[in-house]
Amino acid sequence: MKKLILGMAFVASAFVFGQKDDVNAKLQEANKAAMDAYNAKNYAVAAPKFMDVYNLLKTSGQDNKVYMYYSGLNYALANDIPQATKIYTDLINSGYTGVETTYTAKDNKTGQIASYDKNTWELLKKTSSKDYSDFKTEQSPSVEQDLYETLSTLLINAKKNDEALALIEKGLAKFPNSTKLKEYQGSALYASGNTDKFMQNLKEQLAKNPNDATNWYNLGVLQAKSPATTNEAMASFQKAIELKPDFANAYQNLVYAAIGDDEKAVTEINALRKTKPDDATKLIEARKERFNKAIPYAEKWFQTMPGDINAVQTLKDMYNTTRNTAKFNEMKAKEAELQAKQPAK
Numbered sequence: 001m002k003k004l005i006l007g008m009a010f011v012a013s014a015f016v017f018g019q020k021d022d023v024n025a026k027l028q029e030a031n032k033a034a035m036d037a038y039n040a041k042n043y044a045v046a047a048p049k050f051m052d053v054y055n056l057l058k059t060s061g062q063d064n065k066v067y068m069y070y071s072g073l074n075y076a077l078a079n080d081i082p083q084a085t086k087i088y089t090d091l092i093n094s095g096y097t098g099v100e101t102t103y104t105a106k107d108n109k110t111g112q113i114a115s116y117d118k119n120t121w122e123l124l125k126k127t128s129s130k131d132y133s134d135f136k137t138e139q140s141p142s143v144e145q146d147l148y149e150t151l152s153t154l155l156i157n158a159k160k161n162d163e164a165l166a167l168i169e170k171g172l173a174k175f176p177n178s179t180k181l182k183e184y185q186g187s188a189l190y191a192s193g194n195t196d197k198f199m200q201n202l203k204e205q206l207a208k209n210p211n212d213a214t215n216w217y218n219l220g221v222l223q224a225k226s227p228a229t230t231n232e233a234m235a236s237f238q239k240a241i242e243l244k245p246d247f248a249n250a251y252q253n254l255v256y257a258a259i260g261d262d263e264k265a266v267t268e269i270n271a272l273r274k275t276k277p278d279d280a281t282k283l284i285e286a287r288k289e290r291f292n293k294a295i296p297y298a299e300k301w302f303q304t305m306p307g308d309i310n311a312v313q314t315l316k317d318m319y320n321t322t323r324n325t326a327k328f329n330e331m332k333a334k335e336a337e338l339q340a341k342q343p344a345k
Contacts, residue, residue, distance in 0.1 A: 026056055027053060027056050027057070030049055030052040030053045030056060031053050033045075033049045033052075034046050034049035034050045034052070034053060034070070037049060038050075038070075038074060043074040043075070043077040043078035044074075044078040044080065046070075046074040047071050047072075047074035047075040047078060047080065047083065048071070050067050050068075050070040050071035050074060051067070051068065051071040051087075053067045054067035054068045054071065065091060065094065065096045066098065066100065066140075068087060068090070068091060068096075069087075069091060069096070069098060069143065069147075071087055072084050072087030072088050072091065073150075075087060076088075076150060076154065081154050081157055081158050082158075084150075084154055085151065085154045085155065085158065088147055088150060088151040088154065089151065091147055092144075092147050092148065092151065092167075096144075096147070097142045097143065097144040098140060098141065098142050098143035098144065099139060099140060099141070099142050100139070100140045101118070101137055101138070101139050101140075102115055102137065102138045102139075102140070103115060103116050103117065103118055103120075103121035103135075103136075103137055104116070104121075104134075104135075104136050104137075104138070105121060105124055105125070105132045105133070105134060105135045105136070106132060106133050106134040107131070107132060108130070108131055108132060108133055109131065113134070121135065144174070144175075145171070145174075145175045145178060148167065148168070148170070148171030148174070148175065148178075148181060149171070149178065149180045149181060149184070151167060152164050152167055152168050152171065152180075152181060152184040152188075153184060155167060155188075156184060156187055156188055156191065159191070161188045161189075161191045161192040162192065164184065164188040165185065165188045165189070165192070168181050168184055168185045168188065169185075172185070179205075179209070182201065182204075182205050183205070185201055186198050186201040186202055186205070186215075186218070189201055190218075195222055195225075198222065199219065199222045199223075202215050202218055202219045202222070203219070206219065211243055212243075213239075213240045213241075213243035213244035213247060213250075214240070216236050216237070216239040216240035216243065217236070217237065217240040217247065217249060217250050217253070219236045220232075220233045220234070220235075220236030220237040220240065220250070220253060220257075221233075221253060223236055224253060224256070224257050227260070227261075230257055230260070233253075233257050234254060234257050234258065237250045237251075237253050237254045237257065238250075238254070241254075241300075246304045247304075248301055248304040248305045248308070248311075251297050251298070251300045251301035251304060252301050252310075252311070254294070254297040255294045255297045255298045255301060255314060258290060258293050258294035258297060259290050259291065259294050260290060262287070265283065265287050266287075268283060269283045269284055269287070287321070288321065288322055291318050291321045291322050292322055294318065295315075295318050295319075295322065298311065298314055298315045298318055299315065301314075301315075302315050307338065309335065309338045309339070309342075312331055312334050312335050312338060313331075313335055315327075315331050316328060316331035316332055316334075316335055319331060
């Protein structure tokens with residue numbers, strides 16, 4: 001999430017030129033409370049205070065949505081998803097982009113730099129050449145892409161995947177190169193159960209950026225769901241590992257992909273032991289071969305996560321299946337060591 005940057009002048013002096021003193025006082029009080037809370041990382045307090053600033057300005061005739069944006073961002077930082085979602089939705093629907101032009105000039109009598117509305121600034125520039133100088137304009141950057149990206153994550157976190165997908169599609173039409181929106185699109189597709197589109201999304205992302213280890217891993221997970229694409233899955237996991245050598249989950253899934261449906265294999269072997277022992281023996285040898293193929297991946301999994309008891313237990317069982325007694329005993333001892341460190345239930 002984009003970090004909130006609040007480096008503007010006091011709101012009263014920057015945006016309420018000509019207001020009554022009592023209105024300025026309320027604005028200054030609200031702005032100071034918002035800033036103090038934000039700087040103290042008390043986002044739940046800062047969020048409504050920034051909205052107070054926005055509402056006070058709106059009451060005085062200035063609809064400055066930058067403070068609504070600050071409020072929404074603080075709600076998001078406070079993990080108040082409903083409030084943040086509402087504000088970000090309102091901002092996008094209003095067409096807010098965050099692009100604003102600030103007009104400043106130096107008062108030569110006081111030496112102070114002050115902000116003015118456009119008309120006042122232009123008037124001073126034309127008529128007060130001796131009293132004012134250093135006339136400058138500054139345009140703030142657009143935050144529109146950030147609005148789409150942040151609201152997408154808020155909707156996904158709220159499990160509103162259909163709404164997220166509709167928003168992301170709209171956002172990508174404006175910002176087709178947003179890697180975050182592409183990533184969030186994949187997450188929403190996967191969460192909604194649309195794995196075919198998710199796979200297509202991953203392939204499109206990898207075509208643009210083939211060095212994304214996470215996307216290779218996610219593609220492998222999808223491919224591993226079908227026995228027909230097991231080899232493709234293993235190739236995707238291996239690509240992820242090439243890019244990220246300590247990718248423990250990729251090693252783990254390589255193990256499962258190499259072994260296949262072991263429960264089914266064991267059931268078939270047991271069914272053939274009495275009726276067709278020769279066929280059972282062939283299946284047993286084929287199973288051992290699969291385990292021998294998977295052991296190097298399991299060993300890498302254990303090396304990257306030596307404290308993972310699942311990795312230890314998997315490797316122990318594999319050594320047992322392949323009759324590697326010494327390694328089996330080693331993993332059995334490691335399993336006991338890890339179990340002893342676990343808190344009692």
